[in-house]
Ligand SMILES: Nc1ncnc2c1ncn2[C@@H]1O[C@H](COP(=O)(O)OP(=O)(O)O)[C@@H](O)[C@H]1O
């Protein structure tokens with residue numbers, strides 16, 4: 001095994017033909033002579049009948065599956081799933097679960113399935129929930145979680161544990177983990193949360209504690225890289241259809257009707273792009289990755305006037321992070337976690353369009369602005385996200401029981417894997433506007449590319 005020795009977390013294993021395994025840490029990397037136990041699943045009636053239920057230690061999943069004849073085999077991740085041996089005696093396990101950051105459909109399903117997975121697959125009975133995010137470790141009481149208390153929570157939106165931004169104090173959190181004799185920590189949250197989880201893992205390792213830290217990536221914006229998509233994303237896109245339909249009905253019911261829908265997406269416009277593609281009623285989709293301008297040739301005003309003349313109505317979908325440079329305000333504000341606080345670009349754009357059409361006497365318009373942003377994330381997961389969340393949670397449980405730590409469970413090319421924290425926190429997943437998906441979206445709306453702002457028009461001002 002080759003380790004680069006620079007960062008104790010990065011474990012690279014190289015093989016023939018350019019094979020690289022970006023492995024995840026294991027408790028045995030820093031604690032010697034750990035005892036192992038047979039996996040209780042071996043005698044579980046539900047699983048023991050399945051041939052090859054256990055994952056081969058050497059199974060890995062390739063990151064890039066489109067290759068050429070001579071391509072190197074490239075990066076791989078460790079395949080998730082139950083191992084023959086576990087590193088925890090079930091009766092010794094004391095697990096905790098925490099949810100952090102914004103809400104996302106499926107959070108309660110993940111909580112439920114960690115509790116039920118630990119209980120029914122491994123016979124672990126001590127699971128506690130941390131109240132209200134990272135700060136809850138040191139400022140709140142915990143709640144006992146049993147299969148009974150979580151039995152129907154997947155039918156509810158939000159998180160039964162509560163969540164928060166800010167308040168991450170690594171040493172206080174790890175002190176608390178130590179004081180409570182917790183030895184498995186399940187951390188559900190987005191990029192910020194997983195950075196916090198990484199810090200917790202490193203401090204636990206520095207103290208030499210036998211505590212497995214497992215992350216389950218949560219992001220309604222789909223802005224976490226490497227993984228195929230995040231849980232809750234499908235549900236959010238589906239719910240967004242209701243707002244787009246309403247905007248379409250409003251716009252088509254009047255002369256020169258315009259419906260504007262603002263959707264979530266702070267830095268990444270995936271929800272807007274997929275909701276637009278799914279709907280086919282959208283005339284223009286605006287996302288943070290693709291700058292646009294309002295005035296002049298090729299600008300938004302010109303396009304709106306053209307569409308209204310052609311069709312008599314139009315629907316615009318705008319991601320909340322789009323056009324933030326246009327909404328001029330000098331002081332940039334941040335939330336408790338350090339995320340940029342966004343201006344309401346939907347409201348701003350609605351006012352600008354109304355103002356422009358009135359001032360220039362272009363035509364009489366009727367504009368309705370719909371802001372369903374919180375509605376698309378505060379709902380329970382749909383069926384597909386429920387299954388997906390279940391598998392992510394179960395993978396995390398299998399990984400922690402097998403002694404892996406410092407990892408997130410994630411879907412890569414349709415297979416469940418364990419990914420080291422650094423790989424999902426080092427960059428954000430964004431819509432690549434030179435990729436085919438954006439081209440498909442453009443061809444569905446036939447909107448301007450906004451690539452060539454006219455001379456004399458500053459690209460980001462109106
Ligand atoms: N770089 C960081 N290091 C440690 N903790 C962080 C970091 N960034 C964010 N956090 C913590 O993670 C939690 C959630 O972060 P936030 O950005 O609000 O949501 P998300 O995890 O959904 O991105 C907060 O408690 C925040 O303090």
Ligand SMILES: O=P(O)(O)OC[C@H]1O[C@](O)(COP(=O)(O)O)[C@@H](O)[C@@H]1O
Pocket residue numbers: 101102103190191192218219220221264265266320335339342377
């Ligand atoms: O109002 P809040 O709770 O800060 O949430 C708003 C943010 O939450 C998100 O839905 C997701 O952000 P996180 O992944 O950081 O939770 C963003 O799209 C949005 O800007």
Ligand SMILES: [Mg+2]
Pocket residue numbers: 101190191192
């Ligand atoms: Mg985030």
